[in-house]
Amino acid sequence: MAVSWDLLINAVLSGLLLGGFYAAVAVGVTIAFGMLDIVNIAHPAFIVLGAFIAYWLNSSYGIDPLLASLLAAPFAFLGGRALYRLYYYAFERRGEESLQGLAFFFGILFIVEVSLLLHFGVDYRTVEAAYIGPSVDLPFSLSVPLRLLTPLLVGLAMVLAIQIFLSRTFIGRAILAVSQDPGALRMVGGNPVKVKEIAFGIAIATAIIAGALLIIIQPVEPSVGREFIGRVFAICVLGGMTSLAGTVLAAMILGVAESITTTFWGPSWAPAVAFSILLITLAVRPSGILGR
Amino acid sequence: MIIEATGVTKKFGGFTALNAINFTLGARERVGLIGPNGSGKSTFVNCLTGVLPASEGMVRFDGQDITQLAAWKRARLGLSRSFQIPRPFRGMTVRQNIEIPLTFIVGRSDRARIEAEADAILAQVGLSARARARPRSLSQVELRKLELGRALAAKPRVLIADEAMAGLSDPEVDEILDLLMRLNSEGIAILLIEHIMRAVIRFSERIVVLVAGAKIADGPPADVMAHPEVVRAYLGE
Amino acid sequence: MSVVAKTAKDEVARSATRGGWLGPLLAASIGAALIAATFLVLDWLGTDYAYLAAYTVLQFVVLATAWNILGGYAGYVNFGSAGFFAIGVYTSVVVYQTIQLPILATIPLAAATAGLVGFATGYLTLRLRGVFFSIATLALAIVLQTLIVNWDWVGGARGVYVLRPQTVPVFGSYARYLFAVMLGLAILSVLIARLVENSWLGQGLAAIRDDEVAAECSGVPSLWLKLMATTLSGALMGAAGAPFPYFITYVDPNTAFSLSIAVNTIAMPLIGGTTTWAGPVIGALLIGSLQQYATVTISSAANLLIVGVLLVVFVIIAPNGIIGLITSIRERRQ
Numbered sequence: 123m124a125v126s127w128d129l130l131i132n133a134v135l136s137g138l139l140l141g142g143f144y145a146a147v148a149v150g151v152t153i154a155f156g157m158l159d160i161v162n163i164a165h166p167a168f169i170v171l172g173a174f175i176a177y178w179l180n181s182s183y184g185i186d187p188l189l190a191s192l193l194a195a196p197f198a199f200l201g202g203r204a205l206y207r208l209y210y211y212a213f214e215r216r217g218e219e220s221l222q223g224l225a226f227f228f229g230i231l232f233i234v235e236v237s238l239l240l241h242f243g244v245d246y247r248t249v250e251a252a253y254i255g256p257s258v259d260l261p262f263s264l265s266v267p268l269r270l271l272t273p274l275l276v277g278l279a280m281v282l283a284i285q286i287f288l289s290r291t292f293i294g295r296a297i298l299a300v301s302q303d304p305g306a307l308r309m310v311g312g313n314p315v316k317v318k319e320i321a322f323g324i325a326i327a328t329a330i331i332a333g334a335l336l337i338i339i340q341p342v343e344p345s346v347g348r349e350f351i352g353r354v355f356a357i358c359v360l361g362g363m364t365s366l367a368g369t370v371l372a373a374m375i376l377g378v379a380e381s382i383t384t385t386f387w388g389p390s391w392a393p394a395v396a397f398s399i400l401l402i403t404l405a406v407r408p409s410g411i412l413g414r
Numbered sequence: 415m416i417i418e419a420t421g422v423t424k425k426f427g428g429f430t431a432l433n434a435i436n437f438t439l440g441a442r443e444r445v446g447l448i449g450p451n452g453s454g455k456s457t458f459v460n461c462l463t464g465v466l467p468a469s470e471g472m473v474r475f476d477g478q479d480i481t482q483l484a485a486w487k488r489a490r491l492g493l494s495r496s497f498q499i500p501r502p503f504r505g506m507t508v509r510q511n512i513e514i515p516l517t518f519i520v521g522r523s524d525r526a527r528i529e530a531e532a533d534a535i536l537a538q539v540g541l542s543a544r545a546r547a548r549p550r551s552l553s554q555v556e557l558r559k560l561e562l563g564r565a566l567a568a569k570p571r572v573l574i575a576d577e578a579m580a581g582l583s584d585p586e587v588d589e590i591l592d593l594l595m596r597l598n599s600e601g602i603a604i605l606l607i608e609h610i611m612r613a614v615i616r617f618s619e620r621i622v623v624l625v626a627g628a629k630i631a632d633g634p635p636a637d638v639m640a641h642p643e644v645v646r647a648y649l650g651e
Numbered sequence: 652m653s654v655v656a657k658t659a660k661d662e663v664a665r666s667a668t669r670g671g672w673l674g675p676l677l678a679a680s681i682g683a684a685l686i687a688a689t690f691l692v693l694d695w696l697g698t699d700y701a702y703l704a705a706y707t708v709l710q711f712v713v714l715a716t717a718w719n720i721l722g723g724y725a726g727y728v729n730f731g732s733a734g735f736f737a738i739g740v741y742t743s744v745v746v747y748q749t750i751q752l753p754i755l756a757t758i759p760l761a762a763a764t765a766g767l768v769g770f771a772t773g774y775l776t777l778r779l780r781g782v783f784f785s786i787a788t789l790a791l792a793i794v795l796q797t798l799i800v801n802w803d804w805v806g807g808a809r810g811v812y813v814l815r816p817q818t819v820p821v822f823g824s825y826a827r828y829l830f831a832v833m834l835g836l837a838i839l840s841v842l843i844a845r846l847v848e849n850s851w852l853g854q855g856l857a858a859i860r861d862d863e864v865a866a867e868c869s870g871v872p873s874l875w876l877k878l879m880a881t882t883l884s885g886a887l888m889g890a891a892g893a894p895f896p897y898f899i900t901y902v903d904p905n906t907a908f909s910l911s912i913a914v915n916t917i918a919m920p921l922i923g924g925t926t927t928w929a930g931p932v933i934g935a936l937l938i939g940s941l942q943q944y945a946t947v948t949i950s951s952a953a954n955l956l957i958v959g960v961l962l963v964v965f966v967i968i969a970p971n972g973i974i975g976l977i978t979s980i981r982e983r984r985q
Contacts, residue, residue, distance in 0.1 A: 161782045163730070163789065212967045222966045224728045224785055225921050229963035232914050236956045352790035359783075393797045397790040404783055405775055465864055484874075485867040495868055503861035505926070514858045517851050519870040568870055 132264065133385040134378055139270040141377030143339060145370045146277030146332045147350060148357035149284060150325035155355075156363035157301035158318050160209070164227045166350035167234035168326055172198070172333020173247075173342040174238055180249040187249045188276060191334030195327045202326025205230070206319045231347070238344040246341035254338060273335035278370070280331060284324070285366045297321045301364060349393045356400035375399075415474075416441045416572055416603055417462065417493075422471035424457055431457045433627045434471065439572065439605055444598050446618030446635075447607045450647065454627040455607050456498055459574055463495050464488045476571070490519050494570030496561035498577045498607075502549035508560055509545040512536065515567035532567070539563040539593060555586040562593065573597060574605045579613060587613055615639070623647075686834065690827075699826035706826075706898060708939035709833040710891050714912065715919035715931035716840045717887030720847055721880040722917070723925030726860035727777070728785040732916035734792030735885045737799065737907040738765040739892025744805050744902055747813055754832055758893040765889020766882045773881035777874055796908045810903025813896040825897075832894050840887050844928040847883070856880055857926075888916075910955055915942070918962040924974025933973055 147169060154160045172191060179190035213223035253268040260266060288294035296317045336342060357376055361368030380395045417439035424432040432454045439445055449455050460466040462473060464485035472481050480488055494515075503511050512535050516528045536542045539559040544552065552560065558578050565573055575594060579587045591613050598604050608614045614621065614635075621638040623631040625647045631638045638644055693701045714732060721727050729735075739761035746757045768791075776787040800808045815825045822828040847853045855876045858866035867873050896902045915938065923934025938958060945954040969976050 161785075163786065208967070220970075221722060221726050221728055221925065222921070222970045224782070225917055225966050226963060228728075228730060228914075228917060229959050229966065232910075232959040233956065233963065236910070236952055236959060240950075240952050240956065348793055351786070352793060355786045355790070388801075390797060390801050394794045397787075397794045400790060401775055401787065404779055404787070463868055465868065484872075485864075486870050486872045489868055489870040497865065497868075501862045501865040503858050503865065505857060505861050510854075514854060514866070514871065515869040517854060518872070523851065564865075564869060 129385055130382070133381045135264060135266065136270065136385075137378030137381030138374055139266065139274045139377070140339075140381060141370075141374035142274030142277045143270075143332070143335050143373075144277075144353060144357060144377050145281050145373035146273070146328065146335055148354045148361075148369050148373055149281050149366065150328040150332070151354040151358045152361065152364070152366060152369045153284075153297070153321055153328075154325040156358050156361075156365075156369075157297065158321055160206070160214075160318070160322060161224055162227050162322075162325070163224070163351060164231035164234065165325070165329055165354055166347035167231045168198070168329035169333045169336060169350060170238060170342065170344060170347040171234055172330035173337040174242060174333070174344075175330065176334035176337050177242075177247045177249055177342070180251075181247075186251050187334045187338055188251075188272075191331045194330050198327040198330035199323040202323035203319045205326065206322035210315055210318070235344050235347055242344060244343055244345075246343045247337070248341045249337050251338065269338055273339055277332070277335055280328060281366060281370060284328070287324075288366070293317065293320060349396075352393065352396035352400060356396040356403070359400060360403045415439065416476050417605075418474040419462065420472050420474075422458070422461055422473065423469050424454075424461055424466065425469045431627050432461065432468075435624075435627075435629050437622065437629070437632075439603055441571070441603055442598065442601060443603050444594075444617055444619045445603075445605050446614040446621040447605060447624065448609070448611075448614055448621060449624035452626075453624045455624055456576060457627075458624065459495060459576055459605075459607065463493060463574065486518075489515070489568050492569065492571035493574075494565040494568040494572065495574040496558075496565045496576055496578055498580070500549075500557040500561045502552075502557065502560055502564070504549050507546050507548055508541055508552070508563075509536065511549070511560060512563050512567045515564060515569075519568045535563050535566050538566065538596075540589075555582055555589065558582065558590060559593075562590070566597070570602055572603045572605065574607070576607045577609065578606075579608060579610055591617060682838070689834075693827075693830070699824060702824070702826040702830040703898065704943045706830045706833050707943060708936060709830070709837045710895075711915055711919060711935040711939040712837040712932055713833070713840045713891040714888055714916045715923070715935040716837075716844045716928065717884045717891065718916045719920040719925055719928070719931045720844055720887070721877075721884040723920050723927075723930065724848065724853055724860065725856040725877055725880050727781050727877060727881070728917070729788045729881075729884065730785055730913075730917070731788035731790075731792035731795075732888055733908045733910075733912040734788070734795040735765045735769065735888035736892040736895075736912050736916075737792075737795060737904075738768055738885075739889035740895045740902060740907045741799060741805055741892075742889065743893045743896050744811060744813065747896060748805070748811075753816075754894050754897065758832075758836070758890050761893035762886040762890040765892070766886030769885025770878060770882040772885075773878045777877045777881065792908060792913070796904050799904050799907070806903060808904060810901055810906075813900055813902060815897050815900065829894055829898055833891075836890055840890075841928055841932060843883070843887070844931075847880075848928055852876060852879060911942075911951075914955060914958055914962065915939075918958050918965075920972070921962060922965045922972055924972030926971065927974060930972050930974045937973075 151162070151165050154162045154165070172194065175194045176187040176190045179185040179193070180187050209223065209226060213220055213226060253272045255269070257265045257267045258271060288298055296312055297320070299312070300314045300317045353376060357369055357372045360375065361372035376396060376399060379399065380392045383395050384392050415438050417437070419435060419437040422432055422435045423430065435458060447455055457466065461468045464483060468481065472479060474480065475488065475491055475493055478491070480491065503514065509532055512532045513528055516531050520531060521527050536545055539562055541556065541559050541563060544556060549557065549560065562575065562578060579590050582590065587610060594604055594606065594617065606614060606617055618635055620633060621631070621635050622629060623638060623644050630647065631641045631644050693705055714736065718729060718732055721729055742761040742764045743757050746752050746760060772787060772791055776784045799805065805811060819825050819828050822831055855866070855871045858869065858871050859873050859876060863873055899906060919934035919938050920931040922938060923932065924930025938961070942954055942958065945957065965972065971978070
């Protein structure tokens with residue numbers, strides 16, 4: 123098949139835009155799983171939950187979806203903290219990574235998805251905002267839809283904010299410390315459980331915000347979360363587990379790969395891309411691109 | 415020489431945990447391995463037993479190159495170990511713990527033989543009365559005996575005892591030490607990693623000292639204990 | 652209990668464990684009696700629906716038992732059971748659309764295909780930490796669904812119709828026949844699970860579950876044992892899927908890869924108890940029957956929600972399931 127350069131460039135561009143969004147989607151997994159070893163496979167469910175919260179506030183009260191997610195974020199943070207508390211007392215305290223702990227998060231994933239299904243039904247939902255619809259024209263006759271550009275900018279801004287938080291604030295640095303050596307933190311009087319709790323709360327909050335970004339990009343129905351399971355873990359692993367820069371890089375790579383696949387082979391093959399990347403990374407270089 | 419390690423290096427990212435370690439162990443020898451916390455002793459044991467792959471270097475067991483061999487294959491060759499913090503199979507009884515290596519190394523389906531051998535090992539380590547207990551109800555010294563018993567069940571030619579006496583009272587330390595001496599007299603080479611100095615000195619024919627990932631001494635106890643670097647780095651604490 | 656009765660009970664227990672003939676004979680007789688009774692009850696209920704409901708429950712017995720061989724015995728969680736089930740379903744569809752074999756011949760084919768995929772997935776991911784295997788299985792189910800959706804020959808997203816054969820061997824109605832087939836599969840899977848559990852394979856898997864590194868250092872070839880369990884588990888799940896097209900008559904990706912399969916296959920062993928073969932059976936019979944009842948009284952989505960909640964609740968307060976609760980009550984009494 124002759125490669126149309128226009129098509130390819132557009133695909134790459136879309137992929138990069140998507141990548142910024144994917145980075146926002148995966149950063150929570152990088153924090154919870156990559157840094158702190160909490161296997162929260164329910165993360166995608168919280169993204170979809172965030173999308174529906176944005177939808178609800180947008181359709182019932184006319185609130186801008188981005189604003190809606192910012193309003194919801196503090197609640198998500200508290201909810202995340204509570205969830206981790208439960209997980210810690212029920213499982214982590216009892217010992218190593220267990221079957222029951224994984225099943226717990228799977229149960230949560232399932233409960234969130236089915237609850238959304240029961241409440242909202244199977245229809246696709248969208249939001250309305252000023253930046254959904256118009257596009258920005260760039261040189262070389264490229265056109266960037268604002269509904270893709272906005273999530274990119276907001277997503278990257280969120281990741282940047284978290285990076286600053288992790289490296290500049292006391293709690294942020296405590297989180298990094300716990301990720302490397304929980305025992306050492308205890309020695310300087312810190313409480314690793316509290317630190318992990320806060321980190322997990324942040325991770326869930328990022329998921330809720332990412333959900334708003336998702337519904338800006340595309341219509342959402344309750345089971346779309348499943349497509350993201352492969353994506354978030356593929357990005358986390360490819361990015362080296364603990365590195366935020368790695369997450370962004372991996373997200374871009376995944377975005378471009380998916381976009382090219384969609385453009386040349388059709389959208390129904392896109393979910394397979396993430397899984398393939400995950401498998402290949404695990405088989406060839408499990409420490410990821412920027413991993414330790 | 416039943417174990418020959420040459421140039422064994424282990425790096426974790428930018429951190430070098432072991433730096434070109436050369437080490438030998440004779441077929442019936444009793445060697446002690448000492449060094450400050452974090453000097454790389456357990457990492458070295460992990461590289462010898464195959465739990466961690468060495469970054470560089472070679473390990474030979476009875477002349478055979480085992481550097482790329484999986485841990486279970488090394489165990490089958492006769493290289494056995496106990497763990498610093500006991501790692502019993504918590505869902506099984508003491509007897510069942512010991513039957514695992516017997517099943518996989520000695521004879522898979524021969525139940526009668528496995529049970530007889532398990533009885534013998536339980537007697538050898540002094541746990542016959544506790545055969546049906548679960549690890550959670552064992553005392554510290556009993557847990558350590560279970561560790562050694564399980565290592566023994568692999569019919570080893572080399573037994574690496576990683577801090578088998580940590581946290582035990584004086585009489586308990588002597589109990590374990592006597593057990594190890596008995597095992598050695600039955601033909602098992604023993605590498606003893608320990609912090610309890612009197613035990614190491616009493617037990618070892620030769621002592622190896624590891625500090626910050628490098629070997630700084632290797633010789634008879636009297637020589638090693640008088641070595642100025644050893645005194646400074648380790649015994650001075 | 653009288654002295655005579657107690658002695659008889661001990662004698663049976665002793666011969667059952669030591670490989671004597673009395674125990675297995677008794678078990679087989681009780682089993683045969685139960686089977687006959689089941690047929691009688693279902694016939695008395697009169698409708699095909701009773702048989703089909705029972706089919707679904709037995710299907711879960713197979714799936715839960717299969718899952719537990721890897722999940723409960725070895726501690727490796729397979730989140731993609733729906734994928735393996737669907738492999739069996741679509742193998743059956745392919746056979747239906749090509750060489751038209753009877754179900755009993757299709758089952759081994761489905762089992763082999765699913766087993767192969769299980770082996771491949773395991774080979775790629777079991778060398779890593781358990782969580783990566785679990786994540787891979789989760790993603791695998793989604794990828795398989797993507798592949799099927801794109802494969803028009805087996806119906807793609809539109810689905811495909813499957814006609815039940817006109818003649819039914821022995822059993823009268825086709826519903827009865829399907830039930831009998833699934834009953835056979837259920838008994839077979841439980842026997843296999845028991846066999847594994849009491850063999851060196853089961854002991855090795857238990858050691859891996861408790862402490863994989865210590866197991867390796869004790870001579871347990873963990874990768875090979877895990878691969879065996881993964882392959883066997885996948886194969887049984889695929890076998891369970893083989894009769895499904897004839898059961899449901901209209902196969903589309905959403906039904907084959909259903910949410911119900913996904914959550915139930917994990918919830919049933921965890922609720923019933925994961926350390927022994929009886930746990931998944933209890934979980935499947937209880938939860939499966941509960942679901943059959945609930946589906947007619949409340950919506951099927953709410954029904955699934957209940958299972959999800961039960962899963963989370965049990966996993967928190969009764970991590971060893973119903974069997975674990977029974978065991979700890981017994982231990983406390985002693």
